[in-house]
Amino acid sequence: MISVSDLTKRFGSKIAVDHLGFEVRPGVVTGFLGPNGSGKSTTMRCMLGLDRPEAGVALFDGTPYHDLKRPLHEVGALLDAGYVHPGRSARNHLRWLATSNGIARSRIDEVLEMVGLTSVAGSRLRSYSLGMRQRLGLAGVLLGDPHTIILDEPANGLDPEGIRWIRDVLTHLARQGRTVLVSSHQLSEMALMAEDLVVIGQGRLIEQSTVDSFVDRYADHWVRVQSPTAETLVASLTTAGGEVTTVAANTLDIRGLDCVAVGEMAAQQQMVLHELSAQTGSLEDAFLKATAGAQEYTSTGLAAQ
Amino acid sequence: MINLLRSEWIKLRTVTMNWVLAIIAVAFPLVVTLLTAFFSGDDAGFKTRDLVSVLTGTTVVAALLCGVIAAASITSEFGFGTIRPTFAATPKRVKVIVAKGVVVVLATSLLATLVVLIGWLAGSNIASSRGATIDLTDVPTAVPAMVGVVVLTALMSLAGYGFGLITRSTPVAVSILIVWPLIAEGLVGALLSVVTGNDNIGVWMPFQAGIRLVLVESIGDGGPSRIVSGGYFGVVALALVALGSWAVNRRDA
Numbered sequence: 311m312i313s314v315s316d317l318t319k320r321f322g323s324k325i326a327v328d329h330l331g332f333e334v335r336p337g338v339v340t341g342f343l344g345p346n347g348s349g350k351s352t353t354m355r356c357m358l359g360l361d362r363p364e365a366g367v368a369l370f371d372g373t374p375y376h377d378l379k380r381p382l383h384e385v386g387a388l389l390d391a392g393y394v395h396p397g398r399s400a401r402n403h404l405r406w407l408a409t410s411n412g413i414a415r416s417r418i419d420e421v422l423e424m425v426g427l428t429s430v431a432g433s434r435l436r437s438y439s440l441g442m443r444q445r446l447g448l449a450g451v452l453l454g455d456p457h458t459i460i461l462d463e464p465a466n467g468l469d470p471e472g473i474r475w476i477r478d479v480l481t482h483l484a485r486q487g488r489t490v491l492v493s494s495h496q497l498s499e500m501a502l503m504a505e506d507l508v509v510i511g512q513g514r515l516i517e518q519s520t521v522d523s524f525v526d527r528y529a530d531h532w533v534r535v536q537s538p539t540a541e542t543l544v545a546s547l548t549t550a551g552g553e554v555t556t557v558a559a560n561t562l563d564i565r566g567l568d569c570v571a572v573g574e575m576a577a578q579q580q581m582v583l584h585e586l587s588a589q590t591g592s593l594e595d596a597f598l599k600a601t602a603g604a605q606e607y608t609s610t611g612l613a614a615q
Numbered sequence: 616m617i618n619l620l621r622s623e624w625i626k627l628r629t630v631t632m633n634w635v636l637a638i639i640a641v642a643f644p645l646v647v648t649l650l651t652a653f654f655s656g657d658d659a660g661f662k663t664r665d666l667v668s669v670l671t672g673t674t675v676v677a678a679l680l681c682g683v684i685a686a687a688s689i690t691s692e693f694g695f696g697t698i699r700p701t702f703a704a705t706p707k708r709v710k711v712i713v714a715k716g717v718v719v720v721l722a723t724s725l726l727a728t729l730v731v732l733i734g735w736l737a738g739s740n741i742a743s744s745r746g747a748t749i750d751l752t753d754v755p756t757a758v759p760a761m762v763g764v765v766v767l768t769a770l771m772s773l774a775g776y777g778f779g780l781i782t783r784s785t786p787v788a789v790s791i792l793i794v795w796p797l798i799a800e801g802l803v804g805a806l807l808s809v810v811t812g813n814d815n816i817g818v819w820m821p822f823q824a825g826i827r828l829v830l831v832e833s834i835g836d837g838g839p840s841r842i843v844s845g846g847y848f849g850v851v852a853l854a855l856v857a858l859g860s861w862a863v864n865r866r867d868a
Contacts, residue, residue, distance in 0.1 A: 355699075355867070355868075358703050358706075359702070359703075359706050360699050360702055360703065360867065360868040361867040361868070362865070362866070362867055375706055376706045376707070377706075378706065381703065381704060381705075381706060382704055387703055389699060389703075390696060390699070392696060393695065393696035393697055393699050393700050394695065394696075394697060395626075395629075395630060395691065395695050395697055396695070397629075397630050397631050397632070398629045398630065399629070402625065402629040405625050405629075406622045406623075406625040406626045406629070407622075407700060407704055409618055409621045409622040409625060410618055410619055410622035410701075410704045410705055411618065411704055411705075412618045450700065
């Protein structure tokens with residue numbers, strides 16, 4: 311269990327993290343979402359004591375990170391896969407990390423095997439791709455077999471197979487009862503992987519909930535009807551308060567009415583329906599709606615032209 | 616702490632640049648000393664004092680290179696970002712700073728000890744074989760100067776480490792480490808001499824004081840003794856490390 315309370319971090323006059331508080335429960339993957347510059351990475355650095363917060367505290371099973379005796383056994387963190395010396399080999403990188411926490415050398419070979427880097431363990435890291443460095447970073451996370459895992463954008467640079475692999479790994483770790491907090495911009499991946507969400511914007515908490523309730527709350531909901539005589543239904547739907555959009559020939563999207571109401575109207579008119587379904591927007595739609603106005607950087611040009 | 620020392624030793628010895636610098640630091644004084652012993656050993660005037668002077672004089676360069684190794688041992692951590700996993704693995708930062716300092720100072724001191732031992736043993740044998748009379752008891756300051764080489768190297772490493780902690784930048788730390796003793800202290804010493812009217816004030820410049828540790832000639836310039844000047848430089852080097860530790864502990868990693 312991770313408990314963050316009242317975390318505040320300033321860089322000069324800019325408040326990067328603003329009295330942020332949330333909890334991360336064990337047994338599920340928790341996604342940590344926010345627009346660029348919203349303070350996700352700063353929050354993670356503050357949680358690990360790497361950045362010095364002005365106020366607040368992060369507790370790992372009730373203990374501040376600073377007070378953990380052998381932190382790699384408690385918390386595995388990967389903040390940036392680029393934090394390696396390019397002249398060292400993967401094995402030597404893991405050796406100094408493992409030795410600092412009294413982890414046996416045999417464990418290094420185990421984690422290298424787990425992440426699929428055994429065959430290149432002796433190669434210098436300057437020859438590693440970003441995807442390989444991500445795998446090495448995950449090996450470092452797993453070294454101490456920690457019960458809490460914190461990852462900042464772990465899928466960056468991974469190919470589709472790698473993305474699926476990391477999703478499976480994190481889901482597996484969470485199912486083992488570990489606490490897993492993952493930040494990512496890949497919302498489709500997050501939708502597949504996470505059960506809980508912590509969403510922040512401009513350093514403040516926007517929402518903490520399950521993925522389902524977040525999408526339910528922020529995403530658009532509508533009813534889709536497909537019928538050879540769909541146009542005959544438009545007038546009665548509008549009269550009943552529905553907002554009707556014709557999206558294709560014989561296909562209507564109706565907002566403001568639910569499936570039951572639309573189905574009953576169709577039945578009254580003895581219409582043949584090819585489709586009557588409840589539609590919900592994606593996690594991406596919900597995220598964009600929830601964080602509207604909380605973006606640090608917004609574009610107004612190219613996409614609209 | 617033992618685990619931390621071992622971890623820092625792995626870091627130090629798994630970077631090729633450290634080995635390159637260490638080899639240069641060892642090879643430069645040895646090559647110059649042994650060539651001098653070989654080519655000047657048959658000169659009638661070549662004495663024990665000359666051999667020891669060449670050996671200790673050239674090791675000042677080696678000590679500077681060891682300072683560079685020490686500075687880079689911490690600045691490269693900031694440069695490549697490995698300081699973050701380091702502090703994540705050991706949240707008590709002072710422990711890391713102490714462990715890294717101990718490892719780098721011990722390693723460079725060992726290098727200096729090797730240089731002095733090999734340089735003296737091989738140099739004296741070569742010079743003797745060329746006809747020179749080499750006897751350590753001829754020069755009472757020879758042993759203190761050779762011990763001074765090891766102490767100077769340790770302190771120079773400590774100072775370099777301190778600059779590294781303070782600046783977090785390899786180019787800046789190395790530039791200061793070279794410019795301060797070789798240029799800045801001369802200029803400041805000359806300026807202070809003019810202002811104070813004391814021609815001898817330059818001996819109190821920290822690195823100049825440190826270099827007095829390796830002087831073979833009797834120190835008769837009215838300046839501090841070998842032990843006092845070495846202690847003074849040591850205090851300055853420790854102060855740099857203390858200031859750097861305070862800064863690293865206080866700042867974001």
